[in-house]
Amino acid sequence: MASIPMPTLSGGDDRFSRALIIQSLMSVATVILVAAPLAPILWQSLVDRPLYEAGGLFTMDNYARLFGDAGFYDVIWNSALLALSTTLVAGVLGVAFAIFLERTNLPGRRILRSLALWPMYISQLVIAFSWFMMYGPSGYVTLLSQQWFGSALWNLYSIPGMAVVAGTGLAPLVYLFCASSAKRIDATLEDAGRMMGAGSLRVIWSISIPLMRPAIIYSALLTFISSLEMLSVPLVFGRPVGLEFFTTYLYSQGLGGITPDYGLLGAAAAVLLAIISLLLVLQGLLLRKAGRFVTVKGKAQRQKLADLGPARWPLFAFFLVYNIAILAIPLAGIALRSVTTFLTPLMAPFDLLTTQNFTLIFAYPAYVRSITNSLLISALGGAIATAFVALVTLVVHRSEFRWRRQLEYVALYPRAIPGIVAGIGLFWAMLLLPVVNLLHGTIWILVLAFTMRSIPTAFGAISPALLQIGQELDKSARSCGADWWTTSRMIVLPLLKPAIFGAYVLLFLSFLKEYSSAVFLFSPGSEIIGTTMLSFWANGDTGPVAALSVIQLVITALFVFVARLLLRSHQDV
């Protein structure tokens, strides 16, 4: 059928093909990114002087001093207690949400479902500040309750109090994992229980919840780790009464003194890393035998909602009060605080109205810069990070690269690196390596840190979609003559667009919220909203903190709104 001969494909050296070069570069970049904060910490924990000084000698003395310090045992005890009680609060709430919002005929489920996820969009720093302003020792609601009942009914300056703040903030995480599990429970399994004489509640307790066990275990460990890593709540509610936790310990050791004790800091960070790594290993071991909980067989699934009967209205009222208490009141409070000079039940807020909190922020270039930096890091840094992780995902799942399995382990390891540890590690990497030091004072060191921290999140968002794209689509492109890179660029990545966009939304929001890895890395010129809020907070200026919180919340809300619109109109992509 051809008059002109078909051009033949030019050969090339297969040993150094374009595919192999790209795959190797991506892998090396991932390894460097993950190792950059880890290596300096491990090194510092084992040498006898600050790591930037020459001639460091190997020593175990740092660990000996750490464990010789009686205060450190308090740190471990407090951290464990807080993580455990936070997990309990978040776990009970999250599982209850999953059951009641997904498997029962609770009124208003649709709205309650989206409300249940809201705390995830909000920075933990904003959550802590807003709770402090409303429910803290001199908070608005606390003072009201003192007026009505004579004394405060709660004390957030305590581990149970902090567990409530952190637990309600982390409950969406548990809900998210358990909801998808609850939705997939085959109703025939529940019906079988009912046929044997069990009542609705009995079926939920004995069949539905046990079937969700893998999701519960997974999300409980995730919550435990997240609360170990959390800086905001311990900083706001623990430090004023001398309760020290891992993150506040690192924070004060690293930023407190004029010359921090590098060895001690390194050892403490290494211990935290080891603990979280062990927890992740435990998570893997516990879920290895999750096969017996497989409830999805094929596609045909019957879904039945349990009838709550007359109990549905009291339950609905409970959910309503819950959302008012943990979402509406703190958010309204912080918004009100941002436009008043002072917030107290003793005076009507309308008498205290002011715009000075906002004018203060917009009057100083450094404060304005923290907002533009945050936006730049979220928009541009988030895009770079998404592109980077999308390629890593392709190498892991869709290439013949020799080390692709190992690459997956490296890519997922940052789950074990708390933000504050990543910050310390990268800060030290800047001290050690002139190349990294070039980034000092720029937002790019923050982009680097945030990207490293977000690899697992984006990987988790893109992988399932990638695995759903039939292998034969890329295989057929390969046999048509396209190499790995052309296939990825023209076939796989275009098909992956919705998932990549989803990952970008996630990263934008998490980059906007991120603060804990920035506290060691920012310097004049590279402030972000979170670090500026922390410095206002340290000075007791709650007005500008509230104003910045509102600005961050508005950016978040606008972004989520636009992203949803885009997702809806491009569903066919």
Place this chain on the structure above:
Amino acid sequence: MSELIIENLAKHFGDVRAIDGISLTVADGEFLTLLGPSGCGKSTTLFAIAGLDTPTGGVIRVGNQTFFDGDRGILVPPEKRNCGLVFQSYALWPHMTVMDNLAFPLRIRKVGAAERQRRIMSALELVEMDRYAKRYPHELSGGQQQRVALARTLVFEPSLLLLDEPLSNLDAKLRIRARNWLKELQKRLNITTIYVTHDQIEALAMSDRIAVMNKGSVVQLASPQEVYTRPSGAFVADFIGSSNFLRGRMKHRNSDGGAEVILEGGLQIRTIWAPEVQEGSDVLVAVRPEHIRLAAARPAANDTNLLTGRITGRSYLGARYQYALEAGGTSIAAETEDSLDRPEVYATFEPEHAVVVLP
């Protein structure tokens, strides 16, 4: 030209042998079918030829280009093999129109826009899909998608056409039409074709030769007629069509190419001689149900083999009845158009329909 040579191809995962030393030569322009049950290694072999699966040993050569050589460490990546592979699921790229799907291999080969257009249209005309160039894959029926997949493969003039069960997703009537159409197209283009299927009817109807595979090996490589009438073993006799197996012992070979076998019950029958069978060894005699005639009355004695039996079951197949018989201690299936009332029947079959295979 495009002769395909496979020597001693192997794919082992530890002790599991997905392909266990296959050797094949496919002539230029030949239509060869790899036929076998699922898990026999036919698709693995096809993907090894395409370069999408890496074997553990052996040689694959097309013309004078070596695609794979386990000993010399040669492994040509799939994109440099110029093989056209049509997938079972068609694998049309959903984000591209039919036109863009076909343009993809041409763009990679840097074919100019005008020439590209001409080639795409001529490939689409070839599969009678030129009117659908602007459509997206999801706007096409299964049969249309299959044609587009074939056009996308033919448009870059591959040296080999590799087809992985391309008709299995079509409905029964369409499959028969597509089968004839595909065969005719292959002959017209005279392109060397490897076709993978588990459907024996497709294999018999389309192939120049069939390689029957089982457990990673080629058990028979022959023309469709030969595979059907002279199966090389019990597996082939039963997998292609179906066969009754009568247990017996080879008595002796006749000068006319026939042989005599004594069945387990003592009855002596006449069969075809099989060269690999020794006189005196235990054998199975394979007889297809459609070659057995049933009669209520004892037929006049002649040269056919005769068994007496009892009907134990009967199923109505529409055009015919299938009977289950009990004859000489063995159950036998036979098909006939007659409806038989009495349980006692006489079953006869010609010696040339009695194939001796080793047990």
